[in-house]
Amino acid sequence: MLAPERQARILRELQLHEAVRVADVAAALKVSEMTIRRDIEMLDANGLARKVHGGAMRLARLSALEPGFQLNADKELEAKLGIAAEALKLIRPGMTLALTGGTTTYQLAVHLSAVLEQFQELTVVTNSLKVAELLYQQQGSSSCTVIVTGGERTPSEALVGPVARRALQNLNTDLCFMGVHGLDAWRGLTSPNLLEAETNAAFVESTGRLVVLADSTKFHVRSLAVIAPLSAVDTVITDDRASAAVREEFASHVPTFTVSPAGAKSATNPTRMSS
Incomplete structure (x- = not known):
């Protein structure tokens, strides 16, 4: 297991519990306690957790926690690959697409x-620096045009704020593929970053059809800021680890609820981010 995967697992445990013990995490991940101590030191250095004797403590409430792009890149990777493969099927030549920031939308860009x-x-x-860079580099002989919104950079490598919102107010897109921190049946789509939530709301307003890409860990999660209600969503694409109860509940709120099958073949090899 790579360091970003271990650190994402530690953060996930801290979302559920106020503190974790080095010994417990090391046993669960089948690695040495020294390895976990180094991971916790890295999280502490990046301001994502607080190192304490024998373990780590949560720094922020779940609703305000925003791990960076690099830390999330390999989290739920197989699920993201399957979701991206399903999302690719919706794209047609001549379309104008919007891709918001995030690691799931990045995997869609990899497939595309x-x-x-x-x-x-x-x-x-x-508004994703990673998406823009990848598509620009892979243009080749294609006639793809990449438009970047501009704005303030976030830990998830997205550009947000007034500049991004103003850019989106003057644009119209056929499809918007959006990654979110959480989906809740009553509070809708949410983000831990206020400016990102406002920017993603502008993406929603400027598109004809909103497609949310969310792995099964995102359901019933409420982050700090609301992006849009579920009534604004046309399609949700998730992975097959979403429970039957989740599928039934959320399928009743959106016109199309798609589950990517187990072992879905990706258009490319799994893409892991490096520093």
Whole structure:
């Protein structure tokens, strides 16, 4: 297991509990206690957790916790690959797409970049630095146009704030693929970052169809700021680890609820981010 995967697991435990013990995490992940201590030191240095004797403590409430892009890149990776493969099926030549920031939308960009020449006259609007860089590098002989919103950079490598909102107010997209921190049946789509929530709300207003890409860990999670109600969502794409109860509940709130099958084949090899 790579360091980002271990650190994401520690953060997930801290979302559930106020504190974790080094010995418990090491046993669960089948690694040495020294390895977990180094992971906790890294989280402490990055301001994501507080190192204490024998373990770590949560720094912030669940609703305000925003792990960075690098830390989330390998979290639930197989689920993200399956979700991205399903999302790719919705794209048609000539479309104007919006891709918000996040690691799941990044995996969609990875899939898209592998077959970009099949989608002539495609325009992609994004506030994700990672997505923009990847698609620009993979343009080749395709006629894909990449538009970046501008704005203030977040830990998730997204550009947010007034500049991004103003840019989106003047644009119209056919499809918006959005990654979220949480989905709740009553509070809708949420984010731990206030500016990101406002920017994603602008993405919702500027698109004809909103497609939410969310792995099974995102359901019943309420973050600090509301992006939009579930009534604004046309399609949710998740992985097959979503429980039957979750599927039934959320399928009743959105027109299309798609579950990517186990072992879904990706258009590319799994892409792990490196520093």
